[in-house]
Amino acid sequence: MKTKYKRQYNAVITGTGMYVPEKILDNKYFESIVDTTDEWIKTRTGIEERRILENGATSDMATKAVEDLLQNTGTNPEDIDAIIVATVTPDMFFPATACLVQDNIGAKKAWGFDLSAACSGFLYALQTGAGLIEGGQFKKVVVVGADKMSSIVDYTDRKTCIIFGDGAAAVLLEPSEDLSYGIHDSILVCDGSGRDKLFMEGGGSLNPPSHETVDKRMHYLFQDGKAVFKVAVQQMADVSAEILEKNGLTGDDIAYLVPHQANLRIIDATARRMGISSDKVMINIQKYGNTTAATIPLCLAEYHKDGKLKKGDKLVLAAFGGGYTFGSMLLTWGID
Numbered sequence: 512m513k514t515k516y517k518r519q520y521n522a523v524i525t526g527t528g529m530y531v532p533e534k535i536l537d538n539k540y541f542e543s544i545v546d547t548t549d550e551w552i553k554t555r556t557g558i559e560e561r562r563i564l565e566n567g568a569t570s571d572m573a574t575k576a577v578e579d580l581l582q583n584t585g586t587n588p589e590d591i592d593a594i595i596v597a598t599v600t601p602d603m604f605f606p607a608t609a610c611l612v613q614d615n616i617g618a619k620k621a622w623g624f625d626l627s628a629a630c631s632g633f634l635y636a637l638q639t640g641a642g643l644i645e646g647g648q649f650k651k652v653v654v655v656g657a658d659k660m661s662s663i664v665d666y667t668d669r670k671t672c673i674i675f676g677d678g679a680a681a682v683l684l685e686p687s688e689d690l691s692y693g694i695h696d697s698i699l700v701c702d703g704s705g706r707d708k709l710f711m712e713g714g715g716s717l718n719p720p721s722h723e724t725v726d727k728r729m730h731y732l733f734q735d736g737k738a739v740f741k742v743a744v745q746q747m748a749d750v751s752a753e754i755l756e757k758n759g760l761t762g763d764d765i766a767y768l769v770p771h772q773a774n775l776r777i778i779d780a781t782a783r784r785m786g787i788s789s790d791k792v793m794i795n796i797q798k799y800g801n802t803t804a805a806t807i808p809l810c811l812a813e814y815h816k817d818g819k820l821k822k823g824d825k826l827v828l829a830a831f832g833g834g835y836t837f838g839s840m841l842l843t844w845g846i847d
């Protein structure tokens with residue numbers, strides 16, 4: 512007989528934390544290094560500024576974001592069970608960035624790992640963390656989205672350098688027996704047919720580092736912007752509308768859409784498709800650009816800090832990124 516699985520716990524976000532570096536690169540700066548204009552960047556992407564980490568690595572930003580989270584929630588690092596870091600710019604291939612964060616914050620009892628899903632990394636990691644909580648074995652899971660995109664961006668390529676920025680943000684997941692709060696559902700997809708549209712081909716086992724890979728600029732991110740745009744605008748909207756339908760909801764039931772911040776035009780198309788007005792869309796792309804795995808948690812952390820979220824708010828998180836990877840998630844905010 513088929514038994515329907517009934518969850519005993521939901522994973523609830525019980526705190527947020529964030530870190531963005533101090534150094535700001537505005538659009539005017541890009542006018543001085545590539546053939547572009549402030550006007551082009553603003554109208555084609557919505558970006559006005561992005562943050563750049565001058566010294567240090569992804570783990571340094573992730574550590575600061577988690578320290579902010581620990582302070583905001585009054586959490587003892589020794590009570591953390593697991594740390595998941597979503598990133599495509601780990602400090603090194605190994606050890607995992609999560610290990611470095613674990614050591615930096617003194618989370619002596621935690622295990623952890625990195626998760627690579629590009630701009631969908633935080634969504635994938637949040638679902639993974641939720642699974643750990645729902646299983647009942649782990650009580651405090653920290654999920655981080657962190658990327659130092661400036662370490663893989665080619666600042667001679669006007670098509671990509673204007674888009675990306677650096678940043679990190681984190682959430683704490685804990686169990687709730689009240690299933691009306693927390694993560695209810697997600698739709699997560701990966702489609703490797705997009706492998707040649709957004710990637711970094713140098714440095715891995717396919718193209719180990721060599722003079723040739725450096726000469727061919729293979730250690731930089733490559734994006735076929737137009738191709739990615741077309742798929743992103745369709746898939747992010749589809750999957751966001753689908754999660755509403757699947758759960759018998761409409762845009763009116765949603766307090767906020769929390770989209771990956773890649774391009775304001777993609778975000779607008781997604782909101783329109785869901786029937787969500789622009790005042791219910793979390794936006795900070797103008798300040799930070801595309802911080803890859805950090806965009807969604809940075810939105811959550813900022814809106815939370817500014818008191819714009821209230822307990823019971825229904826949120827839809829949505830992302831699209833390299834892989835291709837994409838997805839949406841439905842959750843109810845559980846913090847007073």
Ligand code: UT7
Pocket residue numbers: 546547548551552555556630669670671673674735736737738739740743772773774777801831832833
């Ligand atoms: O985050 C993960 C997933 N990534 C995304 O979702 C990003 C998806 N793609 C995009 O957001 C957009 O495609 C871009 C912002 C990357 C580019 O915008 P676009 O409107 O799609 O521009 P395009 O690539 O179609 O290029 C249009 C024109 C081209 O000139 P020609 O060939 O028509 O003469 C480009 O060379 O704009 C030119 N162009 C620029 N002009 C001034 C490209 N980049 C720039 C620039 N400044 N920075």
